[in-house]
Amino acid sequence: xxxxxxxxxxxxxxxxxxxxxxxxxxxxxxxxxxxxxxxxxxxxxxxxxxxxxxxxxxxxxxxxxxxxxxxxxxxxxxxxxxxxxxxxxxxxxxxxxxxxxxxxxxxxxxxxxxxxxxxxxxxxxxx
Amino acid sequence: xxxxxxxxxxxxxxxxxxxxxxxxxxxxxxxxxxxxxxxxxxxxxxxxxxxxxxxxxxxxxxxxxxxxxxxxxxxxxxxxxxxxxxxxxxxxxxxxxxxxxxxxxxxxxxxxxxxxxxxxxxxxxxxxxxxxxxx
Numbered sequence: 001x002x003x004x005x006x007x008x009x010x011x012x013x014x015x016x017x018x019x020x021x022x023x024x025x026x027x028x029x030x031x032x033x034x035x036x037x038x039x040x041x042x043x044x045x046x047x048x049x050x051x052x053x054x055x056x057x058x059x060x061x062x063x064x065x066x067x068x069x070x071x072x073x074x075x076x077x078x079x080x081x082x083x084x085x086x087x088x089x090x091x092x093x094x095x096x097x098x099x100x101x102x103x104x105x106x107x108x109x110x111x112x113x114x115x116x117x118x119x120x121x122x123x124x125x126x127x
Numbered sequence: 128x129x130x131x132x133x134x135x136x137x138x139x140x141x142x143x144x145x146x147x148x149x150x151x152x153x154x155x156x157x158x159x160x161x162x163x164x165x166x167x168x169x170x171x172x173x174x175x176x177x178x179x180x181x182x183x184x185x186x187x188x189x190x191x192x193x194x195x196x197x198x199x200x201x202x203x204x205x206x207x208x209x210x211x212x213x214x215x216x217x218x219x220x221x222x223x224x225x226x227x228x229x230x231x232x233x234x235x236x237x238x239x240x241x242x243x244x245x246x247x248x249x250x251x252x253x254x255x256x257x258x259x260x261x262x
Binding site: 019020021022046083084085086088089090091093094097100102107108109110111 | 176178179180181182183184190192197198
C-alpha cells in the first residue's frame with residue numbers, strides 16, 4: 001500500500017480496484033476497511049463480484065459497505081489531475097462516476113466516485 | 128501533394144504523386160477494417176493510457192488520456208477484446224474523436240471497389256471497409 005504525504009486532506013483519496021477498473025474515493029468519505037461486511041449494513045458491489053474486502057463509506061445518509069477487489073493505496077490527486085467525464089461516455093447508469101483522474105505517479109487513469117450517486121444507483125438496483 | 132508508395136487493388140506497387148485528401152489510414156479492430164481520411168488523423172497513440180467505462184453508452188469502450196485531455200474512445204467492433212492497443216485521434220467538426228484499433232494496416236488510396244463496398248460509420252468520417260454495421 002502506498003501512502004503519499006500531503007497537507008491537503010481534500011486532495012487525498014483511497015485508491016482501489018474492482019472488476020479490473022481503478023477507482024478513487026475521497027478519503028473524507030471513507031470510514032473503515034474491513035474483511036467482512038457488518039451484518040445489516042447495506043452492501044454495494046460495483047463489479048458484480050464479491051471482492052477481497054469492503055470499504056465502509058459514510059455520508060449524510062449513513063453507512064454503506066462497498067465491496068472492492070483490492071485496496072491499492074492512499075493517493076494525492078490535485079485538482080489539476082482531475083477531469084470531467086466526457087458527456088459522450090456518460091449514461092443514465094454511470095452517473096456515480098464523478099470524474100476521471102490521471103495519477104502522475106503511476107501514469108494510470110482512475111474514476112472518481114460520487115458516494116451519493118453510487119448509493120442511489122446500486123441500492124435502487126437491489127430493491 | 129504527397130509522394131508515396133502505393134499498393135493498388137491488384138497488388139501492384141508504384142510511387143506517385145497523390146493529393147493528401149485521397150489518402151486514408153486503414154486500420155482494424157476485432158473483425159472490422161476501417162479507414163480514416165489521412166488529413167483528419169491527428170495522431171495514432173501506441174500503448175494508450177485508457178480505462179474501460181463502466182455502464183458505458185453504446186459504442187463507447189473506454190476513455191483515453193492524451194496531453195491533458197480525457198477523450199471518449201469509440202469501439203467500431205463488438206468483437207474487439209480488452210482495451211485498445213492503439214487509439215486513433217481524428218479531428219471532427221465537434222472536436223477530437225478517438226477510435227479503438229488493434230493495428231494499422233496501410234496508408235493509401237482506396238480502390239474503387241473498396242469505396243463502393245465501404246459504409247460510412249454513422250455520424251463520423253470513418254469508412255467501414257467491409258460495409259459491416261457498427262455495434
